[in-house]
Amino acid sequence: MSAREPGCYAVIFTSRLGDDDEGYAQTAARMVERAAAMPGFLGIDTARDGEGLGITVSYWRDEAAIAAWKADAEHTAAREKGRRRWYEGFDVHVARIERSYTAPAQAKLGT
Amino acid sequence: MSAREPGCYAVIFTSRLGDDDEGYAQTAARMVERAAAMPGFLGIDTARDGEGLGITVSYWRDEAAIAAWKADAEHTAAREKGRRRWYEGFDVHVARIERSYTAPAQAKLGT
Numbered sequence: 001m002s003a004r005e006p007g008c009y010a011v012i013f014t015s016r017l018g019d020d021d022e023g024y025a026q027t028a029a030r031m032v033e034r035a036a037a038m039p040g041f042l043g044i045d046t047a048r049d050g051e052g053l054g055i056t057v058s059y060w061r062d063e064a065a066i067a068a069w070k071a072d073a074e075h076t077a078a079r080e081k082g083r084r085r086w087y088e089g090f091d092v093h094v095a096r097i098e099r100s101y102t103a104p105a106q107a108k109l110g111t
Numbered sequence: 112m113s114a115r116e117p118g119c120y121a122v123i124f125t126s127r128l129g130d131d132d133e134g135y136a137q138t139a140a141r142m143v144e145r146a147a148a149m150p151g152f153l154g155i156d157t158a159r160d161g162e163g164l165g166i167t168v169s170y171w172r173d174e175a176a177i178a179a180w181k182a183d184a185e186h187t188a189a190r191e192k193g194r195r196r197w198y199e200g201f202d203v204h205v206a207r208i209e210r211s212y213t214a215p216a217q218a219k220l221g222t
Contacts, residue, residue, distance in 0.1 A: 010206050012121060012168055014156050045125050047158040047166045055158045055166040057123055083214055091213050095121050095206035102202050103194055 008042055008097050009060045015082070015090035017052040024086045027078050034074060040065025052088075059097075066094060119153055119208050120171045126193070126201035128163040135197045138189050145185060151176025163199075170208075177205065 004010070017024065028046075035041055040061035048054035060066045069075060082090070115121070128135065139157075146152055151172035159165035171177045180186060193201070 004204060009209075010121070010123060010204060012123065014168070045164070045166055047160040047164050049158040049160070053156070053158050055156055055168060057125070057166060057168075087214065089213075089215055091211065093115060093121060093208050093211045095208045097204050097206045098120075100202065100204045102200075103198065104200055 004042060004059050004097050004100050006097055006099055009063065009066055010095050010097055011058045011060065011066060012093040012095060013054075013056045013058070013090065014092075015054050015056075016088045017048075017054065017086055018088045021086060024082075027081065031075060031078055034072065035069060038065065038069050038072070040068070115153060115170050115208050115211050117208055117210055120174065120177055121206050121208055122169045122171065122177060123204040123206060124165075124167045124169070124201065125203075126165050126167075127199045128159075128165065128197055129199045132197060135193075138192065142186060142189055145183065146180055149176065149180050149183070151179070 032044055032046070035044060035058060042059035042061060044056065044058040046054065046056040058069075060069070143155055143157070146155060146169060153170035153172060155167065155169040157165065157167040169180075171180070
């Protein structure tokens with residue numbers, strides 16, 4: 001978690017896992033590692049609750065960085081597998097960040 | 112989860128809970144209920160993993176709807192309590208949706 005610059009982009013990926021999640025965790029971890037090596041990658045946060053709803057938000061410098069990540073061959077194969085096998089459904093939203101606020105850990109000590 | 116119109120807004124709230132989460136779940140549920148009653152509310156998704164990292168994305172028709180929700184008195188009190196007591200840290204990003212993709216449950220049956 002950290003502040004992002006206005007004008008950068010967030011890709012919000014919301015998904016629901018089905019019953020067959022064999023190989024999912026390994027592929028998800030591999031995709032985080034691979035995304036982090038892409039030019040223009042700014043960060044990623046992911047959370048999945050106990051009922052299979054997951055939200056992953058990745059942050060990118062610009063649209064070109066998002067397009068390059070989308071075109072990555074291993075990522076494309078993983079998306080296809082997710083669509084066919086792992087996910088009951090998902091949404092992707094590409095959004096341009098207008099403004100951000102951050103409260104560091106120290107904030108709770110301040111008052 | 113559902114597609115959002117381009118031009119609407121996402122508020123991405125990423126937080127890490129501290130050890131003291133007394134009253135948190137009730138307040139969080141109440142805030143979802145209250146947000147959903149606001150004009151311009153389009154939806155909300157939330158996931159928190161086993162290690163206390165949570166991501167909540169709420170969707171709004173326009174900036175005016177976000178401002179009205181931010182000004183809501185009960186929401187303001189809950190944010191203050193979160194900042195002082197519940198959260199070790201958090202980020203908020205306000206982002207304008209450029210485009211969206213949705214895969215319904217049926218998609219996995221298609222191939």
